[in-house]
Amino acid sequence: NTIALSPNTQYAVYVVFKIIDAWGFSDCPVELSVGVEGGHCSTKIVCLDPNVEDTPDDRVVGLQRPSLRSDEWVEIEMGEFFNSGLEDEVQMSVIETKY
Numbered sequence: 001n002t003i004a005l006s007p008n009t010q011y012a013v014y015v016v017f018k019i020i021d022a023w024g025f026s027d028c029p030v031e032l033s034v035g036v037e038g039g040h041c042s043t044k045i046v047c048l049d050p051n052v053e054d055t056p057d058d059r060v061v062g063l064q065r066p067s068l069r070s071d072e073w074v075e076i077e078m079g080e081f082f083n084s085g086l087e088d089e090v091q092m093s094v095i096e097t098k099y
Helices: none
Strands: 009-017 029-036 043-045 075-081 088-096
Touching: 009 088, 043 075, 075 088
Parallel strands: 029 075
Antiparallel strands: 009 075, 029 043, 029 088
């Protein structure tokens, strides 16, 4: 709920995760979205594998990738939202795409 956040402030939302013996991220585009209920929603398509190499027929060519942090976790920005100071709910999603 935005009531717990500073009013009249722009926020950035990040997905932070650790990859342990993962497979399937390398050729799977993912849609990240974030927004305030009833307001503007920021959406983008990314690749969650920070180590994948692009190949010409790859579905993730040119997509943004997460950054490796010093603590060995990875992070990627989902998007931004503005907290107007009203009591709203922030909505976030990570969805595998099918294109």
